[in-house]
Amino acid sequence: MNRLEERILRDGVVKEGNVLKVGGFLNHVIDVDLMDWMGQEFKRRFEGLQVDKILTIESSGIAIATMAGHYFHVPVLYAKKNPRIVTMDDDKYVADAFSFTHKVTNHVIVTKSYLQPGEKVLVIDDFLANGAALTALSSIIEQAGAELVGVGIAVEKGMQGAGDRFRANGMRIESLALIDEMDAETNTIKFR
Ligand code: 5GP
Numbered sequence: 001m002n003r004l005e006e007r008i009l010r011d012g013v014v015k016e017g018n019v020l021k022v023g024g025f026l027n028h029v030i031d032v033d034l035m036d037w038m039g040q041e042f043k044r045r046f047e048g049l050q051v052d053k054i055l056t057i058e059s060s061g062i063a064i065a066t067m068a069g070h071y072f073h074v075p076v077l078y079a080k081k082n083p084r085i086v087t088m089d090d091d092k093y094v095a096d097a098f099s100f101t102h103k104v105t106n107h108v109i110v111t112k113s114y115l116q117p118g119e120k121v122l123v124i125d126d127f128l129a130n131g132a133a134l135t136a137l138s139s140i141i142e143q144a145g146a147e148l149v150g151v152g153i154a155v156e157k158g159m160q161g162a163g164d165r166f167r168a169n170g171m172r173i174e175s176l177a178l179i180d181e182m183d184a185e186t187n188t189i190k191f192r
Helices: 003-011 023-027 032-045 060-072 132-144 162-168
Strands: 013-015 019-021 053-057 076-082 092-098 105-111 120-128 147-157 173-183 188-191
Touching: 003 023, 003 032, 003 147, 003 173, 003 188, 023 060, 032 060, 032 147, 032 173, 053 060, 053 132, 060 076, 060 120, 076 132, 092 132, 105 132, 120 132, 132 147, 147 162, 162 173
Parallel strands: 053 076, 053 120, 120 147, 147 173
Antiparallel strands: 013 019, 076 105, 092 105, 173 188
């Protein structure tokens, strides 16, 4: 078991509706040493892969992506999220994503000049659940004419199936903790 899996078992709380609360170390309190380990671990797992830029989505992805950017020595670009209608601006890429946790559709927005055609992009995010955030980020990469070379996820909820669907389509996804089962009543979690 790795450091993130151990921490999830120790401090993660399983809620009804397939939600894992990790606020004590990942997305409310930030355990910097754990983040640092995650950054190094992504670097190790994607060793040899050419990465020009890391792309994540606000807000919880930013800390993890920043640590990864530190080890890859590349800039970190984060997509902004806005649930309100955004004016279709010529200088922005926009894709929609339904939020699993907040049950609203967010517009996911990146300024065009920050993502260049041909750039090799590694996507980093905190959770992979139904895959809406990842679908939106890959749409933005495609709109930019950039290339998605890999995806690094802190916690993948494998039972929601999105990760396996993306992998079947040839996407390279590395998840540091891949959960196959969790139960809110007993607060038990099983990793793959
Ligand atoms: P997806 O778009 O893959 O359905 O969900 C990804 C986003 O939803 C993540 O960026 C994360 O912010 C949030 N999310 C999904 N499932 C969970 C969960 O079980 N716990 C927490 N804390 N966030 C989640």
